[in-house]
Amino acid sequence: MSISGSSWLKFGLFTVGLGQSFVFVLVPPLARDLGLTEIQTSSIFAISALAWATTSAFWGRASDRYGRRNIAILGLLGYSVSLIALITPLFLAERNLLNLSLLFPALILGRLINGLIGSATRPASFAYVADVTSKENRTLKFARLESSFLLGTVAGPLLGGFLFLITKETPFYVFSFFAMVAAIGIYKNLKPANKINESKENTKKISWFSSTIWPFLVFAAIMSLCQASLLQSIGFYITDLFSDLDNLPTLISMTFALLSISTIFSQYIFTDAFPVNNFNLLLFGTILLIFSYFTMAFFQTISVYYLSIIILGFGFGMTRPALASSLSLSQNPENQGSAAGYLGSVIPIGHMTTPFIAMPIYAINPAYLYYFSSILCITLVLFIILHPKLRNLKDL
Numbered sequence: 001m002s003i004s005g006s007s008w009l010k011f012g013l014f015t016v017g018l019g020q021s022f023v024f025v026l027v028p029p030l031a032r033d034l035g036l037t038e039i040q041t042s043s044i045f046a047i048s049a050l051a052w053a054t055t056s057a058f059w060g061r062a063s064d065r066y067g068r069r070n071i072a073i074l075g076l077l078g079y080s081v082s083l084i085a086l087i088t089p090l091f092l093a094e095r096n097l098l099n100l101s102l103l104f105p106a107l108i109l110g111r112l113i114n115g116l117i118g119s120a121t122r123p124a125s126f127a128y129v130a131d132v133t134s135k136e137n138r139t140l141k142f143a144r145l146e147s148s149f150l151l152g153t154v155a156g157p158l159l160g161g162f163l164f165l166i167t168k169e170t171p172f173y174v175f176s177f178f179a180m181v182a183a184i185g186i187y188k189n190l191k192p193a194n195k196i197n198e199s200k201e202n203t204k205k206i207s208w209f210s211s212t213i214w215p216f217l218v219f220a221a222i223m224s225l226c227q228a229s230l231l232q233s234i235g236f237y238i239t240d241l242f243s244d245l246d247n248l249p250t251l252i253s254m255t256f257a258l259l260s261i262s263t264i265f266s267q268y269i270f271t272d273a274f275p276v277n278n279f280n281l282l283l284f285g286t287i288l289l290i291f292s293y294f295t296m297a298f299f300q301t302i303s304v305y306y307l308s309i310i311i312l313g314f315g316f317g318m319t320r321p322a323l324a325s326s327l328s329l330s331q332n333p334e335n336q337g338s339a340a341g342y343l344g345s346v347i348p349i350g351h352m353t354t355p356f357i358a359m360p361i362y363a364i365n366p367a368y369l370y371y372f373s374s375i376l377c378i379t380l381v382l383f384i385i386l387h388p389k390l391r392n393l394k395d396l
Contacts, residue, residue, distance in 0.1 A: 005069075005190030006132070009125045010148035012076050012182035016121060017152020019083050019175040021256050022160035025249070027090070028235045031107070034093050035100055038363070042232050042355035044107045049228075049351030051115030052344070060123035060341015064334070068128035069190045071120045073183045078117025080179035085110035087172040094168075115348070123340035128190075130328045130336040138328055139278060143271040143321035147264045154260040157253035206338055212330040213342055215389040219282070220323055220346045222380055226289065226373045227316065228350025229358030237366050242302055251302070255309055262313025263320075270318055278322040278329075279393035283384050285318025290377040297370035326393055 003011075031041045063071040089106035092098035098106065125145060133141045160171035206213055235252050245251060270276045276284075292311035295304060324343060331339045362369045384390045 003185065003189060005186060006129070008182060008185035008189050009072060009128065010145060012072060012121060012179070012186060013125060013145060013149040014152040014155075015076070015175060015178040015182050016079055016118070017149040017154075017260075018156040018159065018178065019079070019152075019172065021153035021156035021260070022171055022175070023083075023086065024231055025157050025160070025235065025253055025256060027086070027107075028232070029239065029249070029252075030090055030094075031103075034090070034103060036104060038236060039355050039359055040104055042359050044104075044111050045232065046352045046355045047108050048111040048115035049348030051112055052119040052348040053346070053352060055116055056119045056123055056344030056348075057338070057341040059120035060127065060337045060339070060344060062120070062337075063124040063127050063341075064337035067192060068124045068131070068337070069186055069192065071124035072128070072190075073186055075118050075121030075124065076179045076183040076186070078119075079114055079121065080176040080183070082110060082112075082114035082118055083172045083176040083179075085113055087169060091169055119344060119348075123337060123344045126324060126328070126340040126343075127337040130340070131333070135329055139281075139321055139325035140271050140275070142325045142328070143267040146321050146324070147267050150260045150264050150267075154257050154264070157256050161253060206331065206335050206342075208342060211389065213327070213339065215383075215387050216323060216327040216330070217342060217346045219380060219383065219390070220343055221349045222376050223319060223323070224347050224350030225353055225357065226293070226350070226376055228348075228354045229362075229369055229373060230312070232351070232354050233358065233362055233366070233369060236362070238305075240366060241300055242305075245302065255306070258306060258309050259313045259316075262310040263317040266314040266317025267321055271321055276318075277393065278326045279384070279391070281318040281322035282326070282390065282393070283381065285315045285322070286377050286380045286384065288312075288315035288318070290374050290381070293370045293374035293377065297367040297374070300367065326390075330389075 027044075028038075028041050031044070032038065059071055059075065086107060087110075089098055089103055089110060093100055093103045126142065129141050129145055130138065156175070160175075163171040163174055208214060208217065234255050238251050238255065239248055242248070242251065270281060288311055292308040292315065295311075296308035324340075327339055327343055328336060358369055358372075361372055
């Protein structure tokens with residue numbers, strides 16, 4: 001029995017999730033042990049995110065012109081190479097085979113490959129799904145595509161932790177191999193969607209400032225900062241506040257797993273089992289984020305922290321597919337790749353700005369970072385209610 005091309009796309013995003021979550025679990029504490037500061041470590045991800053932001057829109061447009069399959073494959077190959085290029089300098093430095101003065105630029109270079117080329121897979125994948133699904137099923141299909149990535153983020157720390165027992169490098173080589181397998185599967189099995197007639201002169205092109213684009217990008221940018229500051233601070237937060245507990249790496253991995261599992265569960269409930277319209281998904285999902293960030297900051301115990309993480313997952317599970325679907329439904333068919341690319345360019349903004357906005361706030365007091373995120377989410381609730389483009393999502 002052959003596997004469909006769409007399933008291979010989901011597997012491709014799953015493999016990306018595997019590496020992304022394990023990188024966030026392992027790289028920050030290991031880099032700090034080797035002498036890098038929190039801001040330097042965050043800067044490695046920020047520079048990659050800047051590259052992602054500047055290339056994602058290009059890859060989205062390229063998928064409109066050169067095909068979703070080709071661009072998705074290119075992104076997976078870039079991601080595969082970046083995993084090896086990122087982890088090798090860390091373990092060379094750990095074994096005193098690489099001068100520590102070269103570690104920071106080497107890590108930047110390794111992660112930069114992911115930002116420049118790995119950014120191609122996501123916009124091409126979402127644009128393909130938009131090509132082959134009806135408007136009624138768009139949110140559901142986007143949620144399932146997003147769930148594939150999130151399932152990878154759950155499995156990453158679990159599978160990576162097992163492979164870690166062989167050697168520290170093994171998880172990254174295995175995840176890199178999986179991405180190669182996904183690229184081959186997509187090449188052999190993904191059927192092209194209806195080809196866009198590129199000779200149309202009357203096709204209305206979209207830009208960053210189009211009325212059907214910018215409101216969603218503003219929402220995505222603020223949400224990106226809230227999520228990235230959380231992801232990049234989890235390892236530090238648990239280490240700094242719960243240092244008296246045993247086996248901190250396990251606690252960190254469990255946090256990522258709980259966040260991803262609750263996000264997937266939320267997507268299943270609210271987009272599949274009991275579908276909710278995009279307006280309510282955005283509004284009530286953001287309200288859950290406000291509550292969870294506030295409780296995380298105010299009640300600094302491990303049990304409340306885990307409960308807050310689960311609620312955060314529910315909030316992200318509601319807002320992420322609703323945002324991508326709302327943007328897609330607002331576009332013409334010929335602009336799906338461009339729209340997905342614009343969204344992909346904005347999503348990394350959080351990782352770009354976290355070293356300069358979030359981490360200095362964290363350095364003052366870890367709780368202040370989560371109060372700050374709750375204030376940002378309150379702003380988003382007002383934006384959802386007051387902006388006509390978002391308010392009109394009730395009718396979609």
